[in-house]
Amino acid sequence: MNEGHAGSQAGGAVPPVVIHTRKLWPRRLVWIWVGVLFLLHHDFWWWDDPTLVFGFIPIGLAYHSAYSVVAGITWWLAIRHAWPEEIEEWASAGESETAIKGRVK
Amino acid sequence: MTTMLAAVSYTPLYVISVYMLALIGLGLASRQFSKGTSADYFLVSRNIGPFLLLMSIFGTTMTGFALVGSTGKSYTSGIGVYGLMASWSGLIHSAVFFVVGMKLWAVGKRYGYLTQCEYFRERFQSPALGHVLFPVLILLVIPYLLVGVISAGKFIQGSTAGMFPELFPLLRPDGSPTPLHGSVPVWAGSLVVCLIVLFYVFFGGLRGAIWANTMQTLVFMVTGVIAFYLISQKLGGLAEAGRMVSESEFAKPRLAREGMLGQPDSAVGRHVSASVPALAYRAQCEELSPQPDRTPDLHHDCLVAVYFDRHLGGRALWRTILHPPQRGARAGDQGAGRVGVSDGPGRRRGAGRHHVEPRLSVHVPGHHVHQRRGDARVRPEPLQ
Numbered sequence: 001m002n003e004g005h006a007g008s009q010a011g012g013a014v015p016p017v018v019i020h021t022r023k024l025w026p027r028r029l030v031w032i033w034v035g036v037l038f039l040l041h042h043d044f045w046w047w048d049d050p051t052l053v054f055g056f057i058p059i060g061l062a063y064h065s066a067y068s069v070v071a072g073i074t075w076w077l078a079i080r081h082a083w084p085e086e087i088e089e090w091a092s093a094g095e096s097e098t099a100i101k102g103r104v105k
Numbered sequence: 106m107t108t109m110l111a112a113v114s115y116t117p118l119y120v121i122s123v124y125m126l127a128l129i130g131l132g133l134a135s136r137q138f139s140k141g142t143s144a145d146y147f148l149v150s151r152n153i154g155p156f157l158l159l160m161s162i163f164g165t166t167m168t169g170f171a172l173v174g175s176t177g178k179s180y181t182s183g184i185g186v187y188g189l190m191a192s193w194s195g196l197i198h199s200a201v202f203f204v205v206g207m208k209l210w211a212v213g214k215r216y217g218y219l220t221q222c223e224y225f226r227e228r229f230q231s232p233a234l235g236h237v238l239f240p241v242l243i244l245l246v247i248p249y250l251l252v253g254v255i256s257a258g259k260f261i262q263g264s265t266a267g268m269f270p271e272l273f274p275l276l277r278p279d280g281s282p283t284p285l286h287g288s289v290p291v292w293a294g295s296l297v298v299c300l301i302v303l304f305y306v307f308f309g310g311l312r313g314a315i316w317a318n319t320m321q322t323l324v325f326m327v328t329g330v331i332a333f334y335l336i337s338q339k340l341g342g343l344a345e346a347g348r349m350v351s352e353s354e355f356a357k358p359r360l361a362r363e364g365m366l367g368q369p370d371s372a373v374g375r376h377v378s379a380s381v382p383a384l385a386y387r388a389q390c391e392e393l394s395p396q397p398d399r400t401p402d403l404h405h406d407c408l409v410a411v412y413f414d415r416h417l418g419g420r421a422l423w424r425t426i427l428h429p430p431q432r433g434a435r436a437g438d439q440g441a442g443r444v445g446v447s448d449g450p451g452r453r454r455g456a457g458r459h460h461v462e463p464r465l466s467v468h469v470p471g472h473h474v475h476q477r478r479g480d481a482r483v484r485p486e487p488l489q
Binding site for chain 2: 065
């Protein structure tokens with residue numbers, strides 16, 4: 001498995017964070033999709049529409065409820081497929097090094 | 106006044122009393138599980154399970170600002186508040202957690218940092234920075250804490266109206282009672298709440314706080330669903346409630362967001378900045394758990410459910426027809442209170458980027474009324 005390196009070794013005290021490249025594309029997709037969701041949040045096409053969905057939910061509220069569900073699914077998928085495990089590994093590997101204090105990126 | 110007193114039900118007072126006694130009981134019970142060490146008192150021996158962790162973090166996020174303030178804001182400004190507070194939170198809070206939160210947790214775990222001051226002091230190799238940051242962070246937290254205390258006091262005040270007319274009279278100059286006549290004043294309610302929190306934290310340590318948070322989170326989520334059902338039934342069902350809102354002069358503009366919200370452009374910045382103290386709390390909570398919290402999506406789901414319930418049924422939109430504001434009262438006075446939120450300038454399409462609508466300031470005894478010029482939204486409307 002190819003691995004890339006990120007982080008720095010300031011003063012030689014901090015080992016690098018190893019990023020698993022199999023996680024790179026899921027992460028890129030997550031952030032691209034988050035950008036799309038950012039744009040979709042601005043639902044100006046409903047801003048002056050008081051229509052009720054199912055007879056009781058204002059359409060703007062229904063849209064943002066659905067949006068919220070999509071955002072929840074997005075982060076659920078992000079946790080499953082793009083979780084930064086290397087950061088967990090980095091943190092766990094250095095638990096015994098609590099005496100070391102250095103610059104961390 | 107006699108008629109008003111005869112109609113007063115003391116049930117809310119009993120419910121609030123039982124609730125507070127339960128919190129005291131939790132504090133005492135959690136003390137029985139103490140191992141008698143400082144690590145157990147402050148960090149629950151770093152062994153909190155995922156359910157308690159989620160409930161604790163979520164319950165801490167849902168302060169008076171979210172439960173009382175945002176509900177009042179939806180009452181006055183309509184459904185746009187959901188987009189401002191809930192769906193933005195769902196996207197931005199989790200994103201900030203991924204970008205900043207994980208790294209903050211990792212650095213804290215690796216180097217044993219427990220506070221933000223420790224991190225910044227070491228990061229910049231500057232003890233002076235730590236000394237400066239400490240009071241700044243404390244000062245920034247105080248308003249957030251006060252919002253919770255004030256909203257609790259306001260909630261108790263509204264719930265106990267008319268119960269203690271001799272002890273806490275609140276009369277207009279002409280001698281007629283105000284709507285809050287005989288209620289427990291905000292300062293007294295806030296003081297009682299502070300003492301109870303102090304009690305269960307002092308006796309139970311962080312375990313007591315987490316147990317209390319979990320109980321309170323479950324209570325407000327379950328009662329939110331019950332309130333949603335009861336209010337819709339009182340209005341004749343969901344469809345009937347929708348019809349009444351559509352036909353209500355006060356409520357109808359609140360079915361859409363145009364012109365009802367002020368300065369939404371800064372929402373992203375607010376959420377990012379609001380995420381930072383929440384992250385610090387999460388990072389500290391995660392010190393309690395052997396693994397980092399992987400529940401930002403569950404946290405978001407809980408948040409969305411609560412906001413949806415509060416903004417549509419709990420106390421906001423449907424309440425606009427159950428309790429439309431009367432002339433001589435602020436739009437939020439009969440709603441859920443107005444803690445930590447402000448109407449801000451109105452904004453209308455084609456009327457300039459930040460068009461500040463002219464307002465009339467009207468002083469009547471016991472009230473300070475802001476009314477927009479020519480705005481019919483504060484017109485009294487009888488319940489059909």
